[in-house]
Amino acid sequence: MEPELYRETVFELLARVGKGVSSPKRLLLLDILAQGPRTVEVLAHEAGMSVANTSQHLRVLQRARLVESKKRALYVTYRVAGEEVVGFVRSVQQLAEQRVTEIERLTKDFHSSRKGMKVVDRNTLLHRVRDGKMTVVDVRPREEYTAGHIPGAVSVPLHQLTDHLKTLRKNREIIAYGRGPYCVLAMKAVEMLRKRGYQSVRLQEGVTDWKAHGYKITVGDRE
Amino acid sequence: MEPELYRETVFELLARVGKGVSSPKRLLLLDILAQGPRTVEVLAHEAGMSVANTSQHLRVLQRARLVESKKRALYVTYRVAGEEVVGFVRSVQQLAEQRVTEIERLTKDFHSSRKGMKVVDRNTLLHRVRDGKMTVVDVRPREEYTAGHIPGAVSVPLHQLTDHLKTLRKNREIIAYGRGPYCVLAMKAVEMLRKRGYQSVRLQEGVTDWKAHGYKITVGDRE
DNA sequence: TCAGTAATCAATTGAATACTGAATTATAGT
DNA sequence: ACTATAATTCAGTATTCAATTGATTACTGA
Numbered sequence: 265m266e267p268e269l270y271r272e273t274v275f276e277l278l279a280r281v282g283k284g285v286s287s288p289k290r291l292l293l294l295d296i297l298a299q300g301p302r303t304v305e306v307l308a309h310e311a312g313m314s315v316a317n318t319s320q321h322l323r324v325l326q327r328a329r330l331v332e333s334k335k336r337a338l339y340v341t342y343r344v345a346g347e348e349v350v351g352f353v354r355s356v357q358q359l360a361e362q363r364v365t366e367i368e369r370l371t372k373d374f375h376s377s378r379k380g381m382k383v384v385d386r387n388t389l390l391h392r393v394r395d396g397k398m399t400v401v402d403v404r405p406r407e408e409y410t411a412g413h414i415p416g417a418v419s420v421p422l423h424q425l426t427d428h429l430k431t432l433r434k435n436r437e438i439i440a441y442g443r444g445p446y447c448v449l450a451m452k453a454v455e456m457l458r459k460r461g462y463q464s465v466r467l468q469e470g471v472t473d474w475k476a477h478g479y480k481i482t483v484g485d486r487e
Numbered sequence: 488m489e490p491e492l493y494r495e496t497v498f499e500l501l502a503r504v505g506k507g508v509s510s511p512k513r514l515l516l517l518d519i520l521a522q523g524p525r526t527v528e529v530l531a532h533e534a535g536m537s538v539a540n541t542s543q544h545l546r547v548l549q550r551a552r553l554v555e556s557k558k559r560a561l562y563v564t565y566r567v568a569g570e571e572v573v574g575f576v577r578s579v580q581q582l583a584e585q586r587v588t589e590i591e592r593l594t595k596d597f598h599s600s601r602k603g604m605k606v607v608d609r610n611t612l613l614h615r616v617r618d619g620k621m622t623v624v625d626v627r628p629r630e631e632y633t634a635g636h637i638p639g640a641v642s643v644p645l646h647q648l649t650d651h652l653k654t655l656r657k658n659r660e661i662i663a664y665g666r667g668p669y670c671v672l673a674m675k676a677v678e679m680l681r682k683r684g685y686q687s688v689r690l691q692e693g694v695t696d697w698k699a700h701g702y703k704i705t706v707g708d709r710e
Numbered sequence: 711t712c713a714g715t716a717a718t719c720a721a722t723t724g725a726a727t728a729c730t731g732a733a734t735t736a737t738a739g740t
Numbered sequence: 741a742c743t744a745t746a747a748t749t750c751a752g753t754a755t756t757c758a759a760t761t762g763a764t765t766a767c768t769g770a
Contacts, residue, residue: 335747
């Protein structure tokens with residue numbers, strides 16, 4: 265084999281990983297899978313795409329060895345193929361946020377278009393919680409909360425938010441967080457709370473980033 | 488703007504970075520640019536592709552903000568848009584090498600198909616050099632050697648290798664290195680040396696990795 | 711101003727990709 | 741064996757992408 269052919273073939277294979285993160289849908293799927301394993305159906309639903317399409321994107325991700333699957337009974341469960349993959353996807357996001365200025369602009373536009381939507385970073389959260397000024401609310405589904413959440417956070421899945429309203433005091437600031445910086449759940453929660461007169465802000469990131477920075481997390485949901 | 492639309496748009500933008508590294512040719516271009524800035528013509532030549540095609544790939548990379556260009560006189564010089572980009576490309580390569588098993592297999596096949604092509608890692612190099620058992624040879628073009636090379640390495644650009652043969656002793660082991668793990672220059676050099684009876688091996692990586700691991704490098708070419 | 715050169719742009723081709731909806735496969739429960 | 745369900749595969753269509761070719765732009769130096 266000629267060296268040139270070898271190099272060409274290697275780069276072809278390297279590009280597989282790149283192809284994995286070259287589509288918005290696949291990045292979204294990876295973002296969801298970073299939260300924990302999912303079946304194809306659930307993934308399709310959460311990503312808002314058809315099952316067939318999801319399955320095909322997953323095949324691409326699997327070829328790139330970014331995810332792996334396991335069949336149990338009727339269900340095929342996909343998971344990220346290791347913690348390095350989560351880190352890699354994070355690095356794509358960070359590089360993009362840092363360099364692709366359109367993202368910053370879009371985010372600014374988005375927040376100003378729905379004014380009142382305040383965002384808060386990890387440090388601010390820690391300080392205000394320490395001062396007892398804030399209630400931290402985890403809006404993800406119960407299972408994800410159980411799998412790992414910010415210490416002291418209360419589990420209030422988005423669809424149960426209205427029921428939990430009475431337990432929340434209006435004069436206390438509420439900080440909601442979800443899956444990540446682009447988590448629609450958290451955004452909707454904050455919006456809803458503000459509409460009803462609560463002082464509510466959103467944490468800039470989700471649990472993945474929290475954990476990635478070495479902050480403590482709590483597992484389980486028993487008091 | 489709806490949260491869903493925002494999320495969708497953000498992921499679209501994130502995917503730009505992914506698209507940048509989703510084509511073998513673009514990965515190759517980035518690999519070359521990691522060595523230092525280049526004009527379009529030079530890039531096209533080194534990558535073995537047409538100028539127009541190169542230019543178009545560069546446009547994709549620029550949209551992803553992975554490279555940036557500067558026009559001076561007739562020439563447009565491209566460079567990686569920061570050290571983070573080099574790190575990112577490295578992380579793509581590492582993830583792929585680690586996970587895409589086909590790469591390992593291919594590499595093994597390649598080396599066994601041209602037997603005698605020995606590869607050596609950084610540690611081995613350091614030890615044997617310390618023992619005075621090895622001559623280290625940098626086969627890249629002079630400018631790249633000047634921009635930064637392994638301490639103690641001699642600059643012998645590939646096309647001048649035959650001229651330099653007389654200065655090399657046959658009973659002394661020669662270790663050649665080039666731009667990176669897939670550097671065709673280094674492979675050809677080793678092959679040529681072995682054909683002429685020299686004991687020659689290739690360093691597994693190039694200067695970029697050497698530097699990335701915090702090892703010292705020497706700049707300049709005056710004795 | 712004009713010839714020459716580097717780079718980009720525009721138009722085109724064929725190949726690869728994304729998505730949909732229907733057919734197919736695999737498995738569980740009855 | 742039969743039905744229901746999860747997932748994959750397939751066929752078809754629309755879109756995007758890679759690469760080539762030739763034209764165009766931008767600049768230099770005579």
